[in-house]
Amino acid sequence: MNPAVTLPDYGAPAALKPTRLLTPEQIAFYHEHGYLSIDSLMPAADVAEVRKIYDRLFNEDSQRADGDLYDLTGAREAGKKISIPQILNPAKYAPELLATQMVANLKAMMKQLHGPETKMVGDHAINKPPHNAAPTPWHQDEAYWDPAKEYSSLSVWIPLQPATKQNGCMYFVPGSHKLDIVPHRPIGDNPLTPGLEVEPGAFDFSSAVACELPPGGATFHHGRTLHYTPPNNSEDYRRAYIAMGSAYERKLATPRRFPWKERQAAARAQHPSIKPAN
Numbered sequence: 001m002n003p004a005v006t007l008p009d010y011g012a013p014a015a016l017k018p019t020r021l022l023t024p025e026q027i028a029f030y031h032e033h034g035y036l037s038i039d040s041l042m043p044a045a046d047v048a049e050v051r052k053i054y055d056r057l058f059n060e061d062s063q064r065a066d067g068d069l070y071d072l073t074g075a076r077e078a079g080k081k082i083s084i085p086q087i088l089n090p091a092k093y094a095p096e097l098l099a100t101q102m103v104a105n106l107k108a109m110m111k112q113l114h115g116p117e118t119k120m121v122g123d124h125a126i127n128k129p130p131h132n133a134a135p136t137p138w139h140q141d142e143a144y145w146d147p148a149k150e151y152s153s154l155s156v157w158i159p160l161q162p163a164t165k166q167n168g169c170m171y172f173v174p175g176s177h178k179l180d181i182v183p184h185r186p187i188g189d190n191p192l193t194p195g196l197e198v199e200p201g202a203f204d205f206s207s208a209v210a211c212e213l214p215p216g217g218a219t220f221h222h223g224r225t226l227h228y229t230p231p232n233n234s235e236d237y238r239r240a241y242i243a244m245g246s247a248y249e250r251k252l253a254t255p256r257r258f259p260w261k262e263r264q265a266a267a268r269a270q271h272p273s274i275k276p277a278n
């Protein structure tokens with residue numbers, strides 16, 4: 001077996017002790033279905049604290065300098081109107097996020113799900129504007145990553161207001177974490193978009209389940225679980241904070257190829273002004 005890659009832990013060890021943990025039944029559900037939905041990851045007061053930081057970040061320009069604020073569905077071109085604003089690494093701009101009860105709780109839950117060696121390795125924030133017609137299309141997170149490696153990874157998705165079918169809650173295909181990576185393509189078949197979607201017709205999503213949540217609830221999903229969110233058809237922003245966790249990454253003995261990533265890289269090479277996706 002190839003040695004595991006050493007992963008950096010995201011932020012300092014949480015100063016706070018976790019105040020919520022998953023039950024054995026919830027852990028078993030995650031392993032069977034590849035996702036889990038819980039009504040409360042943190043108390044309401046913490047939701048208000050995180051939401052204040054979140055809204056400040058989306059109103060600041062600091063993250064633009066590094067290109068960390070960009071459109072999930074469109075090419076990363078300066079001055080272009082953003083349809084689904086996303087901030088990569090929000091904790092880089094607001095390190096106080098890492099000192100919240102939210103992060104203490106989610107780190108402890110990640111370890112319960114993928115083992116004690118699991119670290120938080122990154123975060124992002126997707127803030128869908130009111131009456132925004134863009135879904136986050138069906139995808140598996142691993143389709144974005146280096147195909148030469150295998151992963152034990154998961155994400156925690158936390159809404160900062162109610163998440164509903166109307167404003168864009170998470171949908172999952174139960175059991176899809178046991179599949180290989182299904183064929184993907186850049187969103188809208190435009191290789192200059194940083195986002196990916198499952199190739200139309202490559203999968204039947206009729207077994208998908210919607211996970212509506214109160215503010216401060218959470219869904220967890222495995223790096224291979226197929227997931228999607230619908231457009232935001234509400235009057236308010238649909239704010240979600242997302243943390244990524246990983247127990248290990250290992251070089252595969254026989255590397256795979258993800259042609260969709262090769263297309264994106266080739267298109268970007270022709271357009272050096274466009275920033276690469278993460």
Ligand SMILES: O=C(O)CCC(=O)C(=O)O
Pocket residue numbers: 126136141155157168227228229240242
């Ligand atoms: O919030 C969204 O619209 C999508 C989130 C997502 O795809 C993820 O957390 O992996």
